Amino acid sequence: MDEGRRTPAVVLYRVLVVAVIAGVLILLAVLIFRYSEGAHMNPYEYSIEEFMDVPEELLLWDEASVIELDIAQPAGLAVDAQDRIFVAGAQEVAIWNAEGTAAGRFSTLAPARTIAIGPQGQIFVASVDHVNVYGPDGSHESEWTSLGEGAFISGMAATDDAVYLADAGSKLIWRFDTSGRLLSQIGRPRPSADYHGFLIPSRCFDVAAATDGALWITNPGRLRVEKYSPDGSLDAYWGEPSMGIEGFCGCCNPTHLAVTRQGHVVTSEKGLPRVKVYEPDGSLNTVVAGPRHFAPGTVGLDLAADSMGRVLVLDGGAGLVRIFVRRSEEGKTP
C-alpha cells in the first residue's frame, strides 16, 4: 500500500518541501550570522592587546582597598595633611577618613572638575573656569573670578602661599595667592627662546606641588613631565613617547600626576590606562597598576599620594577610589 503512494509527484513534492525548509534554515542562519555582533570580524581592527601586559617584576603595588563612591560624576581627588580623602563631583564634595569611613559631605555651587586642599584646611574646588573656596566644615567662603571664556581647568595644586590652576583651555598654569589674587602665569610660549609652552591636545593637563615647593606639570602633547620653580622657570623635564612601560603612550599623556612625600612622581595615562611611579630624574621606579586593572576605555584617572606612602586613584568610570600600597621587601603588602 505504502509503496503505491510513492508516485513521482509525491517524491517531487517531498523534495521541494525539504528544499524549501533547508533554504529557509540556511537563510535564517546567514541572517543571524550577518547581524550578530559576535560573528563580525573587523578586518580593520585597531588592536592594542600586545601592550596590555606589564612585566611582573615592575608591578610592586597591591590594591589594598577601595572606596565605593556614591557621588555623581566624580572628577577630582585630593588628600589632606591628615590623609582624609576628598572626592569632588557634579554637585558635592564627599570626604572619608584614611581608613575609608565616610567623614562628611557638602554641596558645591558648581560642578567640580578638580579639588585641592590648602594648608589651613581650605577646600579649593575648581569648576570649568573658576574656583570656589570652602572652609574645613564645607561652608562657602569665596568665589574667585573666571579665567575667561575658553578656560578649562583640569588640574590644581595648593601650597602654603599659592594655588596653581592647570587650564587646558589657555594651556597655561595660573598662579594665585590663597585669597584668589592672580600672581603670575606659567607656560606662555617664547619661540625665540625655543620654549613652546604646554601642548594640550585634549583636556588632560595637571599640576602637583612637591613638599620642596617644586611644581611638576604634565606636558601631554610632548609626552613628558616638566619641573618648574614657582616663579615659572623650567628646571627639568623627562619622559619619552613609548607604548613600552617606561614611556608615555599615545598623543596626550600623562593625563594626571601626583607627588609623594618622598618626591616620587606618580603618573596616570589614557589609551593604555596605567599608573606608574617615577624617580625625580625620570627613571621608572615601579608600576602601580597596568591596563588590565581598569576597564577598557578608562580615562581621567586622577591621583593623590598620602603621608603613609599610599597611592590613591580616582577611577570615576568604575565609581571607585582605588587605594594602592607598595609591597614590602618580602613581597607582602604591609
Add this chain to the structure above:
Amino acid sequence: MKNDDKKTKARRRFLAGGLGAAALGALAQGSTAGRRADRPVWQLDPYLCSQCGRCATECVLKPSAVKCVHAYAMCGYCELCFGYFLPGARSLDESAENQTCPTGAIRRRFIEEPYFEYVIDEPLCIGCAKCVTGCNTFGNGSLFLQVRHDRCLNCNECAIAAVCPADAFVRVSASRPYIFKGENDSTSGGLS
C-alpha cells in the same frame, strides 16, 4: 618658492583651525545643489559610531561612500598622532609599515615646530575607521567618519545602516547633511 607657498598656506590653514570643517560645510552646500533641500539623506552620528569596520565592507560602492573627515579646529596637530602611527610603530617616520591607515590615505606634514598637520586623501580612504579608533583612544577624537554626499547614492535602504551595530545611521535633511564634531569637543579627549 613653491614649497614656501605651500608651507605658508598650510600654516594659514593651521592657524585658521576649523577650516576643514568649513570646507566640509562648503561641500555640503555644493552637494545639495540640485537636490531638494528637504530630501532626507543618510548620515552617521560620529558620537554613536563604534568603529566596527562595516562602513568599509558593507557600502554598495567600492570604495565606500563613507570617509574619514578631520575636525581641524579640534586637532592637537600632534607630532605623534596615533590616528596616523600604529601603536607599535618601530620608528616615527612615514613609511607604510608605521602607519595606521591600511591604504596610506592620511598625509602628514610639518607645519611649524612642534606642529604637524594630518590631511585625509579622500579617494584613497575606504572608511575603515582604524584611524578613528586610534584618535579616539589616544588623542582627542578629531578624526571621525561621515557619509560623503558627493558620492553616496542615497540608497533607499542603506546597506551599512542595515548592519550598523551602533545604530549610528540616521536620516538627516539634505540641507544639513553632515554631523560635525565641533569646537565644544576641542579639548575633550574623552575626559569630559
